[in-house]
Amino acid sequence: MGLGSIHKTALVAAGLSLTLSCSTVAFSQTSASITTPDAALLSAAEAYDAAWAASKLAFAAGTFTQGSATGYGNYVKRSDAVFAKGDTLNVYLEPVGFSFAEDDSNFSYKLSVSYRLLNSIDQVLSEEDEFSVLEGTSRNKTRQVWSALSFQFEGLPAGDYVLETLMDDEIGEYRATATLPFSVKAQ
Incomplete structure (x- = not known):
């Protein structure tokens, strides 16, 4: 039993010695060093950046979801757009091409973000301008932007409707629209 204790102590001492010698090497460097992407990846990133800048605001995804989205690309698309009276309409939007x-x-x-609720003859039943704002600042161009929106329209009779969700690029002055037809079923 005593021999086992001595052996463990020796391993700990060896580990400490190795750690100290590695620390000495790390402190002797004068500048940071990272592995950089190869030329093909950098070229592809530049082409993507140019294509993004040439584009106007649009949506890579815009759909009704089962429950609220939990992150970029983390949503479950509804299999239909038929809702019961009083149901919450959850919408996922993924904008691209913004400035x-x-x-x-x-x-x-x-x-x-603004919205308009239309009936089957294009009458505006409800609308609100700029009820939500997506904004951010970082050292890199943040492109994985998403929005989870929830709507609850009380008192809609059974019938067909359209939810228009409008997104305005406040920097590039473009607008994109997601037009989502849906139905409210009779009870």
């Missing part, structure tokens, strides 16, 4: 403002080596975006 960036550059200031002091930071990139910012700002998107405002």
Whole structure:
């Protein structure tokens, strides 16, 4: 039993010695060093950036979901667009092609969200401008932007409707629309 204790102590001492010698090497470096992407990946990133800048605001995804989305691309698409009276309409939107403002080596975006509820003859039943704003600033161009919206329209009779969700690029001055037809079923 005593021999086992001595052996463990020796291993701990050896580990400590190794850690100290590695620390000495790390402190002797004068500048940071990272592995950088290869030329093909950098070229593809530049082409993607150019295509993004040439595009206008649009949606890569826009759909009714089962429950609220929990993150970028983390949603379950509804199999239909038929709702019971009083149900919550959950919508996932994934904007692309929005503009960036550059200031002091930071990139910012700002998107405002509005909606219109239309009946089957295009009458506006409800609307609200700029009820939500998506904005951010970082050292890189943040492109994984998403929005989870929830709507509850009380008192809608059974019938067919359209939910128009409008997103405005406050920097690039473009607008994208997600037109989502849905039905409210009779009880």
